[in-house]
Amino acid sequence: MSDAVNEDAPLPGGLQEIADDFAAAAENELLEILLEFSDELPELPERYADHPELLEPVPECQSPIFLVVEVEPDAADLKAGTVHLFFSAPKEAPTTRGFAGILQEGLDGRTVGEVLAVPADFPLRLSLTKAVSPLRLNGMSGMLARIQRQVVEKSGSPA
């Protein structure tokens, strides 16, 4: 999260693999890949489905989306705790669901350290700027910022 982000450094968690898949795709396949992420976004588990008030809204997105983070602590190392991500977004908002799906697949089950190391400009490194537009990608930056803030709060780890 420092200002001097090394743009050549690989992205943490599973995000680099996702970024590579987008980078290798033809232009007319980009939205199809994003749609797969949208389709595969897991449903909320019951403990959240029955309690939507536990989720945090993301007003940076043009469509309604809510998210919540859980951290399984690691007694020895705050940064080694395991992060779980849960999202709720309607089927009528597939772009937003797709963004959530990318973050879910790339970061769920990863460590606190990995999640906090994701650079803020990560959405711009997905080769989606032209197909989706930078304005729309702002929504994913908003989700990432909220995920990282919740991870800091819930892990007790310094940002």
Place this chain on the structure above:
Amino acid sequence: MTDSTAARIPADTLDPKFQEYARPDRIVSTQWVADNLDTPGVVIVESDEDVLLYEAGHIPGAVKIDWHTELNDPVTRDYVDGEGFAQLMSAKGISREDTLVVYGDKSNWWAAYAMWVFTLFGHEDVRLMDGGRQKWEAEGREYTREKPTPTATDYPVVSRDDSRIRAFLPEVRDAIGEIPLIDVRSTEEFTGERTHMPAYPEEGALRGGHIPTAQSVPWAKAANDDGTFRSADELKKLYLDDLGLTPGGDIIAYCRIGERSSHTWFVLEHLLGFDSVKNYDGSWTEWGNVVRVPIATGTEPGEAPSA
């Protein structure tokens, strides 16, 4: 103009509501679309706010046109030029004579916006599907993920004509106190409490409020809960009786980037038959950032600044 198109693809007469509109051949029902999916000369066009919604499922045979990545110029804040438009239409398999039926999400905001851009290029026969995606879905109608493979057409290169239905900032500034301005944003945006739509991302207007003398008529007043347009009588009451507009004069509508005011443009131009309605697409994301343009705050339209 309308006579020649009416002779080719007849207007939808299924919904009696349409007969009361000034230009009943500019709007079709979901049933009409379902009946005309394979009609030669009819192209169904989906235009949405969400760039992925078409991929997630669309009306069988429909082509997609995205306002942001296809209708806007990628560099300058403007629309594509005549060459770009001809290429786009050709790639979508659209001929100059085709009847375009546009539909989309968000009560047809972007469908109306696409129609407005098509009109800048003089594409003659463009119609909106009343109720858009919302109504099509509510009726349980079919969607597909299968994309058509259009055959390229030789759509002519036509210069964009911005003079009739598009307003730019200098003209809007001169219009203050002279001709009616309609602000179609939410009340919170009009008063200056917010610089963007409730529950929408901040898009970078530095100042809040409205253009002095503009009257607040949020776009949604022209729409029913199911996304369809209100009846001609309801629209006349709203715009003629309550607001005192007259169908003959000039009117300029604006919002944030011109999408919600396209909805209002459609209502005034086609459903009520006003002669001269312009959409100021620079809208608040331009006006709210320009140095020293006058701004009014609060619920009242405000006075024209003294010269």
